[in-house]
Amino acid sequence: MPYEGEYAHYQPLKRIVESERVQQLLRRSRPLDPSAVMERATPKAPPAAGSTLPFLVLAIDGSHAEVDVRNGYPGAKVGYCSVASVILNLAEVERLDVDRPVNPIDFRRTEDPSSDACALPGCNVITRDHVSAKDSFREALFDLLHDAIVDEEDNTRLLATYQALLAHKPAGTIACPYTHLDCDREVSIGANLGTCPCERRKPLFPTDALRIHERFNDDSGSNGEAFGLVMTIWERLLMIHLLRCFEQRNWLDRLNTIAFFLDGPLAIFGPPAWLSAAISRELQRLNTAIRARTGSDLIIVGIEKSGNFVAHFEEIDKREDGSPHFQPGSYFLPTDSYIKERIIFSDSTKQYGADTYFGRKFFYKTKSGARIVANVPFLTPEQDSLASEDPSAFPQFGTVCALLDKLVTSRFPNALGPIVSAHAQASIPLHLGQKVLKQLAQALMRQRGQ
């Protein structure tokens, strides 16, 4: 958000938009025909929630920033990424809810935060025996997953979860990351450290398969995109990692008491998009085991705070007479044809987001009137479709809407309490500690003891 007085900078932009060249381009572009009969969003009341809502919410949210550093080279930068998780005890929130407004200090007590952070080389920051910042960045990304032990007790590394997902990647090669050393080979990336077969025998990291380094600029400016990709992947890996830890500890039958909330769409964009299909496969495998034990599906929700879907929801919720189109407590599940006609123009026959999404978007207006753009994951092959406006393929849909009603914070319109908290944690660099599994275990035990 710009500061006061900063709008002055937008004046020249306005002149550019009005310029003849921009206007010519717009005249050549395909306009949205205002008289065309368009698909319309039909808001409906969601199906009833399950008989018991999960009592724990685990929200995962990261942040990233790029800072200038002094190391003698001009323009040297370092990326700072952090991922936080907050465990929110809904039973406690409900108890406090009885006498609203909730005292923020009491509300804090219902949350149990934990976060982790890492620094990544940016432009002109070269570590150890590397010859470029890009190679330093590649090694730091590998170290991040290798060193991230989510729980001190079982010593499982995030890398192990990444390797399990990498095993789902279709076989193939990538351009050797050492093109700057004139290597023009295609190399295959394995689950462990390897070397390029050329005579330099340079190291290849399993994380090179993510190809985030292809979006890394050695010599100019910002690497915000690369750091953003690292953060998104870290958040999503952490969620899968926690689910796998539950499986290893034989706790899958407890998962119907926990809802997972992720920041952003259930998707991975750019060079590492292959991870999306791998995550989907792993979620389907885990969900099959969970259904067999509990009879219900996992609850995972992605929350979008910005983007075209958020803007579109806002737009269609305004009728010409100023009244809202969505009644409180109503949802709309956009289909593939609706998305391509109204939100992201496309003539393609391929399902919207087929290569990037592992979940489906929907609009929900909470009972308190907040507009939420949320995603629910594809946990079965039949859920992986955007054909129908009907959510009956998603048995937890009603429960998710009921959770959204509970979690919307009055402090931040259209945002969710735990996501806001996780974001606040991720923004505090020194709040370290990787105790999320231990905290979850304790919260579950407390509930059992009651």
Ligand SMILES: [Zn+2]
């Ligand atoms: Zn090579």
